Amino acid sequence: MQNTLLAMVNIWKTYPNGPVLKGVDFTVRTGEIHGLLGKNGAGKSMLMKVLSGIVPLDSGSIYWRGEAMAITSVKQAMDLGISAVHQELCLFPELSVAENIMVEQYQQRGLVKHGIIERERVYHEAQSILDELHFEIDAHGRVADLSFAQQQMVEIARALSRNAELLILDEPTTALNEREVSYFFKVLHKIRQRGVAIVYITHRLKEIRQIADRITILRDGVNVGTLPVESLEGAEIIRLMVGEEALGRYPKLGLPTRNELLRVEHLSMGNVLSDISFTLREGEMLGIAGLAGSGRTALVNSIFGMASMVTGKMFLRGREVRLRSPQQAIKLGLAYLAEDRVRAGLFNNLSVKDNISATNLKRVTAKGVIDIKKETLIARGLTRRLGIGLADLQQRVAHLSGGNQQKTMVAKWLFSGGFIYLLDEPTCGLDIASKVDLYNILNSFICGGSGVIIISSDLSELIGMCHRVLVIYQGRIAGELEGNEISEEKILKLASGRE
Numbered sequence: 037m038q039n040t041l042l043a044m045v046n047i048w049k050t051y052p053n054g055p056v057l058k059g060v061d062f063t064v065r066t067g068e069i070h071g072l073l074g075k076n077g078a079g080k081s082m083l084m085k086v087l088s089g090i091v092p093l094d095s096g097s098i099y100w101r102g103e104a105m106a107i108t109s110v111k112q113a114m115d116l117g118i119s120a121v122h123q124e125l126c127l128f129p130e131l132s133v134a135e136n137i138m139v140e141q142y143q144q145r146g147l148v149k150h151g152i153i154e155r156e157r158v159y160h161e162a163q164s165i166l167d168e169l170h171f172e173i174d175a176h177g178r179v180a181d182l183s184f185a186q187q188q189m190v191e192i193a194r195a196l197s198r199n200a201e202l203l204i205l206d207e208p209t210t211a212l213n214e215r216e217v218s219y220f221f222k223v224l225h226k227i228r229q230r231g232v233a234i235v236y237i238t239h240r241l242k243e244i245r246q247i248a249d250r251i252t253i254l255r256d257g258v259n260v261g262t263l264p265v266e267s268l269e270g271a272e273i274i275r276l277m278v279g280e281e282a283l284g285r286y287p288k289l290g291l292p293t294r295n296e297l298l299r300v301e302h303l304s305m306g307n308v309l310s311d312i313s314f315t316l317r318e319g320e321m322l323g324i325a326g327l328a329g330s331g332r333t334a335l336v337n338s339i340f341g342m343a344s345m346v347t348g349k350m351f352l353r354g355r356e357v358r359l360r361s362p363q364q365a366i367k368l369g370l371a372y373l374a375e376d377r378v379r380a381g382l383f384n385n386l387s388v389k390d391n392i393s394a395t396n397l398k399r400v401t402a403k404g405v406i407d408i409k410k411e412t413l414i415a416r417g418l419t420r421r422l423g424i425g426l427a428d429l430q431q432r433v434a435h436l437s438g439g440n441q442q443k444t445m446v447a448k449w450l451f452s453g454g455f456i457y458l459l460d461e462p463t464c465g466l467d468i469a470s471k472v473d474l475y476n477i478l479n480s481f482i483c484g485g486s487g488v489i490i491i492s493s494d495l496s497e498l499i500g501m502c503h504r505v506l507v508i509y510q511g512r513i514a515g516e517l518e519g520n521e522i523s524e525e526k527i528l529k530l531a532s533g534r535e
């Protein structure tokens with residue numbers, strides 16, 4: 037086992053609903069970046085929870101540097117040198133960067149003298165850790181004032197300051213823009229050069245190709261392959277993840293466009309949006325592209341009645357409307373899947389069924405009483421169509437995998453029964469098969485005469501699925517592309533103000 041830092045052997049974990057990890061073997065070598073892939077619910081996060089001491093295993097063995105270890109707590113995992121950075125960061129926003137990095141190590145590093153914390157030394161030590169990693173972050177700054185990407189760096193600095201030898205990163209680039217991702221990758225390379233191993237969980241195959249040395253693919257709680265990244269074609273990875281040949285990734289429909297559903301005229305909002313005009317027709321999927329901060333999200337917020345100081349006109353099926361609240365928007369047939377939904381829009385302690393029906397109880401209520409049969413039937417139909425892996429509809433949302441929580445959020449809005457769907461980054465966190473499921477559901481909506489607006493930073497998704505794409509640059513429509521004109525090059529040119 038030369039060079040092997042970690043070996044997890046025959047790991048089992050079962051919940052009342054059934055086994056989640058079924059005898060998984062998993063190894064990590066010193067100083068490698070190891071991609072961990074698999075469909076939503078395959079067991080990736082669970083395997084890492086076992087490794088980082090959050091969840092106890094039922095049976096199996098863990099070897100650390102060749103020695104058998106029973107990892108029974110997060111502290112013990114950290115003491116060994118195993119640190120996880122989760123998607124929901126665990127920082128104190130009101131404290132400084134230095135305090136966040138050092139807070140657990142004051143005693144250990146001798147930073148407390150006569151009961152008083154030596155602030156200057158705290159800042160100095162934290163700054164030298166940040167500088168050594170080439171993170172351009174001021175240790176005096178308040179965490180709440182940093183971007184998400186910078187906060188992630190602070191978490192990583194904190195983990196490395198505790199001498200982590202294995203860093204677990206769970207979908208670390210989800211909230212980063214392209215520039216931040218390329219900076220982040222440089223950081224990961226530097227960390228690897230220090231001999232630290234990284235387990236990198238993601239659904240983005242392109243990233244895996246760029247960054248990983250080896251990959252492991254989990255399917256339904258089983259390791260179906262650990263291989264060097266260059267030995268596998270993308271299609272082969274997908275086949276291993278999904279267990280079958282992947283069907284067409286973008287099932288775009290070419291429907292004849294019909295009546296106008298939505299018309300926006302000269303919409304402006306402070307200095308965020310300026311003179312935006314466009315239409316959406318029945319049977320159409322309209323993409324909105326633009327860099328982070330270009331005004332993409334502000335645009336859909338203002339259409340959904342969530343923004344103030346909006347000027348201009350809006351027409352639904354030819355009739356002028358003034359939307360002043362999301363409630364009013366929902367009533368008139370708009371549905372909005374917001375970008376910041378990650379778990380925030382779900383009631384964690386309620387069942388999947390209750391979460392789905394919460395947006396439109398009227399649809400399942402007769403004479404003031406909820407028709408449970410109808411509610412169950414619709415919820416079951418939606419969870420099946422979206423492929424939400426769950427034992428039963430009563431399962432609490434808190435116990436779903438991240439991707440399945442995401443799909444529940446989508447199901448919830450689909451249930452609301454609108455005819456104009458505003459979707460902000462709808463496939464973020466979904467595996468490849470689930471993305472296709474979602475596209476097919478959207479197709480069924482446009483076939484039924486609805487219209488869909490998708491904001492996405494995934495350009496191949498926009499190119500693959502949309503009939504038209506509006507590109508926003510600094511709050512204005514920089515250009516509109518249609519049919520074969522829609523290409524990555526053109527979108528990027530318009531989005532960066534170069535055309």
Ligand SMILES: Nc1ncnc2c1ncn2[C@@H]1O[C@H](COP(=O)(O)OP(=O)(O)OP(=O)(O)O)[C@@H](O)[C@H]1O
Nearest residue numbers: 051056076077078079080081082435436437438439
């Ligand atoms: N506390 C729990 N109780 C019961 N089942 C659970 C619990 N936590 C997770 N599970 C189940 O374990 C399975 C694996 O979940 P896990 O979070 O590891 O998936 P994942 O591969 O990380 O997926 P994703 O890509 O969606 O994040 C899922 O079916 C999930 O519902």
